[in-house]
Amino acid sequence: MEEELKTIEDLIDQLALEIINLDEGDILGLGKAMNLIETLEDKGDHISEPNFGKLLKALKRYVEKLILAEETDVDPLERGVGALQAALRAVSRGESYDDNLSAMLSELGRYGLEESNASDSQGGNGSEAEQGLEEQGQEEREACPEFLSDEDQEVMADFVVEALENLGTIEVNLVELEHDPSDADIINAIFRPFHTIKGVSGFLNLAEINKLSHCAENLLDLARSGELSIDADIIDIILESVDMLKKMIENVKVALEVGRRPSSNEGVGPLIARIQDVISASKEHKDKPLGELLVEKGAIDREEMERVLEEQKKDGNKKVGEILVEKGLVGSKEVISALREQKRVGKKKIDLQVKVDTKKLDTLVDMTGELVIAQSMLRQNKRILSVTDQRLFHALNQLHQISSMLQKTAMSMRMVPIKNTFQKMVRLVRDLARSSGKKVSLEMKGEETEIDRNVVEELYEPMVHMIRNAVDHGIEPPEQRLAKGKPEKGTIELLAYQRGGSIIIEIRDDGRGLDKEKILSKAIDKGIISGVEQLSESEIYNLIFKPGFSTSETVTEISGRGVGMDVVKKALEKLRGRVEIKSKPDKGSTFIITLPLTLAIIDGIIVRVAEQRYIIPALGILKSFRPNPNDYSTVEGKGEMIMVRGELVPLVRLHHLFELSERTIKPWEGLAVLIGNENEKLCLLVDELVGKEEVVIKTLGEALKNVKGLAGGAILGDGRVGLILDIPGLFAIAKNSQDLPAYSVQKVA
Amino acid sequence: MALDTSIKVLVVDDFATMRRIVKGVLKQLGFKNIIEAEDGTAALNELRKEKVGLIVSDWNMPKMTGLELLKEVRADEELKSIPFIMVTAEGQKENVIEAVKAGVSNYIVKPFTPETLSEKLEKVFQR
Numbered sequence: 001m002e003e004e005l006k007t008i009e010d011l012i013d014q015l016a017l018e019i020i021n022l023d024e025g026d027i028l029g030l031g032k033a034m035n036l037i038e039t040l041e042d043k044g045d046h047i048s049e050p051n052f053g054k055l056l057k058a059l060k061r062y063v064e065k066l067i068l069a070e071e072t073d074v075d076p077l078e079r080g081v082g083a084l085q086a087a088l089r090a091v092s093r094g095e096s097y098d099d100n101l102s103a104m105l106s107e108l109g110r111y112g113l114e115e116s117n118a119s120d121s122q123g124g125n126g127s128e129a130e131q132g133l134e135e136q137g138q139e140e141r142e143a144c145p146e147f148l149s150d151e152d153q154e155v156m157a158d159f160v161v162e163a164l165e166n167l168g169t170i171e172v173n174l175v176e177l178e179h180d181p182s183d184a185d186i187i188n189a190i191f192r193p194f195h196t197i198k199g200v201s202g203f204l205n206l207a208e209i210n211k212l213s214h215c216a217e218n219l220l221d222l223a224r225s226g227e228l229s230i231d232a233d234i235i236d237i238i239l240e241s242v243d244m245l246k247k248m249i250e251n252v253k254v255a256l257e258v259g260r261r262p263s264s265n266e267g268v269g270p271l272i273a274r275i276q277d278v279i280s281a282s283k284e285h286k287d288k289p290l291g292e293l294l295v296e297k298g299a300i301d302r303e304e305m306e307r308v309l310e311e312q313k314k315d316g317n318k319k320v321g322e323i324l325v326e327k328g329l330v331g332s333k334e335v336i337s338a339l340r341e342q343k344r345v346g347k348k349k350i351d352l353q354v355k356v357d358t359k360k361l362d363t364l365v366d367m368t369g370e371l372v373i374a375q376s377m378l379r380q381n382k383r384i385l386s387v388t389d390q391r392l393f394h395a396l397n398q399l400h401q402i403s404s405m406l407q408k409t410a411m412s413m414r415m416v417p418i419k420n421t422f423q424k425m426v427r428l429v430r431d432l433a434r435s436s437g438k439k440v441s442l443e444m445k446g447e448e449t450e451i452d453r454n455v456v457e458e459l460y461e462p463m464v465h466m467i468r469n470a471v472d473h474g475i476e477p478p479e480q481r482l483a484k485g486k487p488e489k490g491t492i493e494l495l496a497y498q499r500g501g502s503i504i505i506e507i508r509d510d511g512r513g514l515d516k517e518k519i520l521s522k523a524i525d526k527g528i529i530s531g532v533e534q535l536s537e538s539e540i541y542n543l544i545f546k547p548g549f550s551t552s553e554t555v556t557e558i559s560g561r562g563v564g565m566d567v568v569k570k571a572l573e574k575l576r577g578r579v580e581i582k583s584k585p586d587k588g589s590t591f592i593i594t595l596p597l598t599l600a601i602i603d604g605i606i607v608r609v610a611e612q613r614y615i616i617p618a619l620g621i622l623k624s625f626r627p628n629p630n631d632y633s634t635v636e637g638k639g640e641m642i643m644v645r646g647e648l649v650p651l652v653r654l655h656h657l658f659e660l661s662e663r664t665i666k667p668w669e670g671l672a673v674l675i676g677n678e679n680e681k682l683c684l685l686v687d688e689l690v691g692k693e694e695v696v697i698k699t700l701g702e703a704l705k706n707v708k709g710l711a712g713g714a715i716l717g718d719g720r721v722g723l724i725l726d727i728p729g730l731f732a733i734a735k736n737s738q739d740l741p742a743y744s745v746q747k748v749a
Numbered sequence: 750m751a752l753d754t755s756i757k758v759l760v761v762d763d764f765a766t767m768r769r770i771v772k773g774v775l776k777q778l779g780f781k782n783i784i785e786a787e788d789g790t791a792a793l794n795e796l797r798k799e800k801v802g803l804i805v806s807d808w809n810m811p812k813m814t815g816l817e818l819l820k821e822v823r824a825d826e827e828l829k830s831i832p833f834i835m836v837t838a839e840g841q842k843e844n845v846i847e848a849v850k851a852g853v854s855n856y857i858v859k860p861f862t863p864e865t866l867s868e869k870l871e872k873v874f875q876r
Contacts, residue, residue, distance in 0.1 A: 031849040196764040202860035
């Protein structure tokens with residue numbers, strides 16, 4: 001006993017020393033004092049003098065107030081410690097101590113008496129203290145605008161990009177959370193972006209964003225502490241908040257572009273009010289927290305629960321749920337899954353990363369492209385070729401290798417995993433399923449597959465459209481699925497992989513599949529086909545890509561938006577991609593999108609037409625040949641045709657199409673290049689094949705943007721410029737003779 | 750007392766924009782030598798690589814929180830005397846107390862002005 005008293009005495013002396021040296025706002029010192037007081041509380045547990053404990057508690061509260069800058073005067077602490085010393089002396093003499101205590105306690109703010117219980121059990125809702133911090137924040141926020149004014153715009157722009165990225169992660173995590181509403185890691189992962197956005201928006205004076213993210217954060221904080229259980233409605237309201245935040249941040253972006261502060265947003269107020277309703281509703285049930293419910297359910301007995309609660313009081317940072325799971329008292333499954341998660345995170349290798357403006361990247365890719373060409377011009381230079389110097393050739397070879405490696409690296413920098421685009425679909429599928437009353441799960445494979453970021457951006461809309469279709473037309477309602485003996489829940493699968501120089505993206509559903517009969521009759525109805533054609537299966541499926549075609553008999557809210565699959569196809573063609581359909585009745589449909597690995601380079605066949613060079617993308621070429629005069633014919637109303645393997649294929653004279661020459665050569669004097677697009681074929685008449693080359697595509701600029709039949713230009717190895725032919729565009733021209741320049745068909749005919 | 754602005758400052762936050770803002774504030778106070786880390790683990794790596802004179806860290810970060818970082822720093826013989834300022838959000842009283850108990854040099858509430866940070870720094874370096 002005596003020894004213990006000695007320890008306590010020492011501790012009090014240390015505390016006294018700490019406090020004497022204390023300056024206003026000396027956080028480090030206050031921290032030490034705090035720790036000493038807590039040790040004293042611990043050691044002095046059994047001291048019979050009740051006022052000793054009260055004093056300690058009051059001192060602790062006062063130190064807290066000093067830390068939180070609610071009080072600035074340290075003198076009461078000194079007097080408090082003096083009283084503590086006196087109390088201890090009394091105890092060691094076996095007397096009771098009551099000297100002037102009430103005055104002392106009241107000076108220390110009376111904390112620890114009436115309020116001790118209330119604020120203890122509610123670990124941290126000491127509302128006064130919170131208020132203090134809140135006010136401090138408020139005050140400083142008002143002082144904010146001047147200090148960032150120079151950098152304001154740039155920081156805002158950064159914020160927009162980063163915040164939108166972060167909101168994207170929220171969506172994915174939310175959908176995951178719906179499957180496992182108790183996963184603390186996921187809740188925390190959702191909490192964090194809101195928290196961060198709140199913090200930064202506070203700096204940037206974006207009051208509405210700040211307020212909404214703060215509210216959402218509060219809501220999630222309740223979920224984190226287990227006081228609020230996550231259900232679909234809560235997830236809905238969080239998703240709504242995400243949407244609203246996105247909208248507001250987009251507004252900031254727009255406002256930045258015009259160089260003024262963003263205007264305020266309607267609808268934020270009501271949303272905030274709704275969140276607050278949810279929060280206050282959950283607070284009403286607060287008397288029955290997680291622990292209580294678990295006890296009721298019999299997942300844990302009351303004694304155990306009480307011990308955990310006791311522990312939580314000591315370690316105020318931890319939530320009850322956390323401790324429970326940690327101790328394995330409840331939900332051992334969660335513990336295991338959390339551990340696995342932890343392992344995975346630990347193993348993940350973190351590469352250092354730098355954020356770069358994409359414009360710079362585009363320029364880099366362009367410039368390296370030019371470098372490769374300049375390098376090949378050098379190698380092909382006649383003078384250089386005539387030099388017989390081993391070392392020069394060695395150096396040139398090295399230059400060639402380095403520049404092509406440089407090009408590859410530059411290109412790879414613009415590649416991003418398709419993951420982000422895929423993940424956006426998670427939210428989409430969830431929303432679609434919820435609003436259509438269907439049950440759909442989304443599975444993804446190959447999310448790590450990399451794709452040119454310029455392609456990724458363009459890919460989003462078409463994919464959204466196809467997934468809408470899959471949910472709306474493909475997946476059947478649950479009762480129908482059950483009747484067919486399929487699982488109630490439909491599955492949409494997204495796959496991405498690389499094959500050769502292409503990226504393949506598949507969208508699969510296990511729904512009802514495309515109905516050939518229905519497509520045919522609809523196509524006839526709409527006048528897309530006459531009905532006499534003999535169409536192959538894939539030709540029938542391809543009808544859904546025709547303008548004016550829509551398979552759904554009822555226009556639904558989801559996919560009946562007046563745009564058809566033709567828009568999808570056009571968008572993909574713009575990316576030099578194509579789409580195929582596979583389908584089996586009642587087994588489902590698969591849409592296979594094939595895209596070039598990058599938009600910047602194509603494999604091209606170079607052809608000469610009169611004095612000009614043209615580049616035909618190698619992907620579209622089926623074969624080239626010198627036509628036989630016997631295979632050539634003119635069909636009334638259709639123009640010139642060439643028979644290729646028993647099939648009449650229209651002939652397009654590039655000389656005429658591009659107004660290069662008035663001369664009409666005989667087809668067998670030139671060369672025919674057979675190109676294909678889906679199931680159609682076309683012969684291009686050229687003078688000769690010059691060679692095969694990888695070329696860097698350059699756009700033709702605004703003025704020539706709408707020229708039909710051309711996809712761009714490129715600098716060829718010999719330094720000359722060649723124009724790249726646009727295969728789908730050529731087909732469009734051939735099909736629609738009105739589009740043909742007046743001289744071409746007529747002159748031939 | 751004038752601040753010694755030649756020291757190296759480590760700014761820790763998972764949100765790049767936030768780091769930029771904090772850096773901006775520090776620069777306004779005259780600090781030029783500023784490095785960054787995006788979470789506690791990365792911060793520890795930096796600290797073991799470079800001599801740092803001040804740490805300004807966010808609380809809520811993935812992988813290793815600001816508090817865990819603070820505890821690691823204070824437990825490390827080499828690092829424990831580095832001034833450590835914790836950035837917290839409004840209304841997080843428990844966090845503040847927790848950090849103070851763990852030996853934080855000072856804390857600052859978002860959003861803050863250069864003046865507030867300067868005041869806190871002066872207090873920190875007074876000792």
